[in-house]
Amino acid sequence: MESKLSGSATNLVDQLVYPGDVVLDLSSMTNQTIKLGGGLRQDSDVISVMKAGRLRFSKPNKYWVESSQKRYVPHAEDSVLGIVVDSRSDNFLVDIKGPAIAFLPVLAFEGGTRRNIPKFEVGALLYVRVVKANPGMNPELSCTDASGKAGEFGALKEGYMFECSTGLSRMLLSSPTCPVLDTLGKKLSFEIAVGLNGRVWVNASSPSTTIIVANALINSEPLSGVQQKIMAEKLLQRVQ
Amino acid sequence: MREIQLQLNQTQKLRLQKVLETLQSQSSIPNSDSSVTISDSISVNHEDGVLKGHGTTDHNGDVVATLCGIVERVNKLVYVRTLRSRYKPEDGDIVIRRVVEVAQKCWRLDINCSQNAYLMLSAMNMPDGVQRRRTAVDELNMRRIFEEGDVICAEVRRSQHDDIHLQARSQKYGKLNAGQLLTVAPYLVKRQKQHFHHLEKFDVDLILGCNGFVWVGEHVEARDVMVEDPVNLSDPQVLIPNENSVSLEEQDKNYTALETRNYICRAANAVRVLSTLGFTITLESIKEVIDLSISANLDIHDMFGCEFCVLVAEKEAERRSSSKRKR
């Protein structure tokens, strides 16, 4: 432990860390401001870990712990897939797999006014953006991007939605495009929407394509890049 | 079959049987297949185009009933009118029922339909009779107007699929005092122009609620029970002692003469008799039963006797056949 502390924190970056691990010793650092993300905590003058995962660092000074969970902790500016569970006069209640139901104000749509409130039935699937995620409050969602344009946000029609871990959805969103999507995309044509909250929506012209893509994605979670590629290719061969 | 629940002796049975036969022969149902049960096909002329109304559904192109009742046709519309069922609200209906809950800015009434109805505070004439925005104070004083358990008469304002809203924007609506509330099957009360009646002969008020509740009570000149001193209303602290002091005086005012009470009971029993026999409850039929009971010199409690019931039935059959002949 001591040896770790004496060195800079960088030796833990991209390593697995566990709750209680000390990542940074502020006393040994010379007046450097750092930004802490999820899973890290300041404990007097050390920074310790709160959840198991990989420590990530982004220049110049951001640290966070990345892990894969079934539930989602809302975070502002995340794009997520939500399910409408109820509608009230001023809000739609949307489930985003978070600890609390999220509110989607009825006016949070492009050009939204009292006159043209959209109608969603219970169980509708929406691609939305988290606007506010303060602890102790229900998260607030929006169906517009930061500039007020609808963009890709809104209700997703047809297709199939499956749930996965947050890790998988992060992998699917990573750039360069993750191998499994890359391989599948070369042979099949399909639409996909990935929510950071561990929900993925796939749509294709034929149900068989949708099922293949969905199952390939679900199966790719524990696989490395090369394995993913092999798996996807095998699957495609079997189909053709 | 829903029989008439009476202990009849043999001759009474025969007499009632005869009455029912007369009624059957006089019925305005044009033919026997206009009454249907669930899953019966309704014959329609598809060429003219059909609008399927309440109580019908489509099964392989056939119009099929989903209720037991009478098929009614209005132009292209075909629907089934049920007999026994809960009340189905229509705009403008007069309803009577108890307050079950005092909620935010509204009272909730169980009006014997699939859902409780709302009477918004804003849909009420304020006691002071002034048109104005309802304030928070008004909201706090809602229990001074109606409490849980009060019997209220109101009008259906809007009966959309979701919510049923009532209104009581006239002096004739509001809380009902000094009388009896009777329950009958809603199909026995027909929608008419006039649901508020004053039987002058007996000084009795009669309100036929479309939801199957009938009010028989002491005649009230203008329904001003809610009128209270507006100053007091806005200030509840003044009102509380006031109320106590007034109570004796009010009791005196609320005293109903024995004679009136007797008439109320007689009218109420008349309604009960009609309801047992399953006859339509109208002002005329009630009046007739009361007159019949008086002319027969019957005590109020004897009105449930089988003999009287049969008598009423016979009279009703006679009345219907004579009215038919007139037409």
Place this chain on the structure above:
Amino acid sequence: MEQRLANCVQLTVNEKQFIENALLSELRVDGRGPLEYRKLSIKFGKDDGSAEVQLGETRVMSFVSAQLVQPYKDRPNEGTLSIFTEFSPMADPSFEPGRPGESAVELGRIIDRGLRESRAIDTESLCILSAKLVWAIRIDIHILDNAGNLVDAANIAALASLLTFRRPECSLGGEDGQQVVVHPPEVREPLPLILHHLPVAVTFGFFSNENLVVLDPTYHEEAVMTGRMTATLNANGDVCAIQKPGEQGIFQHIIMHCLKLAHVKAGDITAKIKDAVEKHNNERALQKIKRRSSSVSVDVCGTTARLGGKQNQSGGGKDNSHLDQLKPKDEANFMECDATSSGQVQINKKDEGSKNFTGGPSSWYGKKDPYSECVNSDLLKAPMDSEC
């Protein structure tokens, strides 16, 4: 209110539509065909009469136990069979803790009817003393993970555990022939139950589109489908129970078609169960030989087994409670064993031994002491008497 909404996360409209649309082209979301079963695996516990069934991701565990009781008055020569189900909120958040809900009761009844009414178990062979003492067989079914089609999984688990259950042998002795002697497993090999046939439950799902029928519906399909039918058949094509509890109407010819399909499936599943049981029995037989020849091997294979009687004596037990009840008659038994061997090995041996014997009563805890109730009752002149 919000909590309730959060708990009942339902299927999205998209999923519902997709599941039905995909079925129209004979496809299911997990890649199966409409009439395919999920992968079935049967595992057996160390104890006789315990089985864990995994059907796709559905996991059900079943444990059979037996106890000597007085028979019902109207059936003095027959042992009894009862089924208990446990739907823990662990397996599915929609299960409520506490009293068994409607679905738990229904599941228990379907399995119960399939086994009991079709006389799958020879209950007469469970009688020891007519009108006085019979074996009561109890099946406990625990749902560990709900991923759809609990009925089939639970039924297979119940059958597998019944097939591997062994009850101690009993004989009548004493002067009047009324004394019951329960032979500990070391002395006489415990007996399996006699099963005449295996009623296998096969569940079908129906959808609002009448032509769609699926076999072995998953959790998501269960949320979409509008009707369900469970047919319990044996491999000979005898229908033992059918449960179609209302819901959507189905044409009769479709039902007959389903029954024929179920017959084929029942044959497959029966074969699978028998295979698994045979494999387990072979392993068990091998173990037995090993145990008798070398005590060390017992130690190895007994590690996961519950330490039974040992803890009664050593006192530091983790599941003492249920074994306490056995004390009165087991004590002598253990003493004997103690004398012959020592240490851990001996403990395991004893454990192996007593387990078959105690397997039954061990899960009756929570009730009154069953032995004082049934064995030491005045009816039975002779108390239990180990011949060890």
Place this chain on the structure above:
Amino acid sequence: MEYVSPEGLRLDGRRPMEMRQIRAEIGSVSKADGSAIFEMGNTKVIAAVYGPREVQNRSQQISDRALVRCEYSMANFSTGDRMRKPKGDRRSTEISLVIRQTMEACILTHLMPRSQIDIYVQVLQADGGTRSACINAATLALADAGIPMRDLVTSCSAGYLNSTPLLDLNYVEDSAGGPDVTVGILPKLDKVTLLQMDSKLPIDILENVMQLATEGCKAIANYIREILLENTKQLEYRRGS
């Protein structure tokens, strides 16, 4: 035991394909919105329906359809041995569930959103076929309450004893341990909604027994329809115009 005599008569003198006498009465509970008594031979059940009414427990409210609840119970005096039965035993829970789902299948629940319909059925005399009698009584009560339904559900049981399919088993035949098939059908749509079966029966014989039970259901459906039609007519005649 011989359940069918060589002359082809059953213990109570019926032919194998003969149903017991059925009788129905509408409107036996004055407080209920709909009620009925249904008798099949000595089996007698009473059913009462309340609703559609406001949902009592608001957390159970369903926003797009009506909540249907059902409670089945057996009167202590309904069977030969008169004993106190614990309420909510497994059998009644199952039958409640079965009746509820059977009735729910035919009630047009989407027409009455956010309301509740309660069905109470009680067995007054039990002599076999209580489950079927309860469903028939519930159908009548629901129709009497003016609740819109897709079709009338009717139910009847059949068994197989002494190699003979028997319609409408009574208690003695029911407790003989032979197969017992209870069928509930939607007569107009000609679909089977309820099917329960016990004991052991080869598939092809089951088909015959099921067919017999279905015929029984249809006969009951005709009777129920007549009763309902007559009831409607009488009410209308008395009400007048």
